[in-house]
Amino acid sequence: MLRNPHGWYSPVLERHMDLLVYGHAGARVLIFPTRRGRFYEYEKLGLVEALRDKIEQGWLQLICVDSIDAESLYSESIPPAERIQRHIAYEAYILQEVLPFSEKLNPGSFLISHGCSFGAFHAVNIALRHPEQFGKVVAFSGRYNLAVPTSEFRGLFDDYYDENIYYHTPNHFLPNLHDEQLLAKIRQLEFVIVIGSDDPFLESNFQLERDLTHKGIAHEFYVWEGRAHQADAWQKMVDIYL
Numbered sequence: 567m568l569r570n571p572h573g574w575y576s577p578v579l580e581r582h583m584d585l586l587v588y589g590h591a592g593a594r595v596l597i598f599p600t601r602r603g604r605f606y607e608y609e610k611l612g613l614v615e616a617l618r619d620k621i622e623q624g625w626l627q628l629i630c631v632d633s634i635d636a637e638s639l640y641s642e643s644i645p646p647a648e649r650i651q652r653h654i655a656y657e658a659y660i661l662q663e664v665l666p667f668s669e670k671l672n673p674g675s676f677l678i679s680h681g682c683s684f685g686a687f688h689a690v691n692i693a694l695r696h697p698e699q700f701g702k703v704v705a706f707s708g709r710y711n712l713a714v715p716t717s718e719f720r721g722l723f724d725d726y727y728d729e730n731i732y733y734h735t736p737n738h739f740l741p742n743l744h745d746e747q748l749l750a751k752i753r754q755l756e757f758v759i760v761i762g763s764d765d766p767f768l769e770s771n772f773q774l775e776r777d778l779t780h781k782g783i784a785h786e787f788y789v790w791e792g793r794a795h796q797a798d799a800w801q802k803m804v805d806i807y808l
Contacts, residue, residue: 578659586606595626650728678702680705680808701755703755705758710773713735737774737777752781752783753781755783759775760807762794763794
């Protein structure tokens with residue numbers, strides 16, 4: 567299995583960014599790490615190994631990106647308005663730098679947005695906002711409202727709220743989305759949403775599923791038994807759904 571590290575200075579983020587590419591062909595899978603996770607996390611969690619056969623057969627090519635969560639949404643050292651602005655810059659880095667790089671690497675290939683836990687938020691959020699870039703979304707154990715505390719997970723904006731947070735909160739903007747041109751593009755995507763029955767983000771996932779249904783967006787929605795918010799469950803999920 568090919569495993570190629572890449573990195574460059576990002577003009578958008580004004581810092582060096584790394585990523586890892588696994589495989590030589592097939593559908594590209596843009597993979598976001600969990601909260602504050604690194605570009606090598608997917609391999610460390612055993613998820614690359616779980617997909618080894620599909621990668622070696624040339625069915626999937628993984629593009630594992632780094633996060634900047636510690637200096638954006640999970641930062642506690644900058645004001646909330648700056649946190650969301652830094653996240654917006656990260657989205658621009660993905661769209662303007664990572665996706666063109668991956669397209670040159672594997673021209674014309676199908677593109678899947680994917681992640682686990684906080685990575686699922688990134689995967690769903692960017693695909694809903696820029697559906698023309700993607701063909702499929704596969705999200706495990708995601709949290710789709712970052713503004714409110716849930717179980718042991720704090721709200722990420724200290725009770726601050728603005729338009730930028732709204733448009734980066736799928737549980738908020740999707741039910742109010744009435745732009746038929748954008749909805750038509752979203753309806754062309756495949757969505758696979760998976761959550762554990764004891765996961766703290768279960769209700770957020772139920773709301774996402776209801777909103778997808780209400781907007782006529784085809785999707786698959788699965789609830790696994792117990793708290794499936796862990797690597798051994800994700801290893802089984804990727805073999806089934808990716």
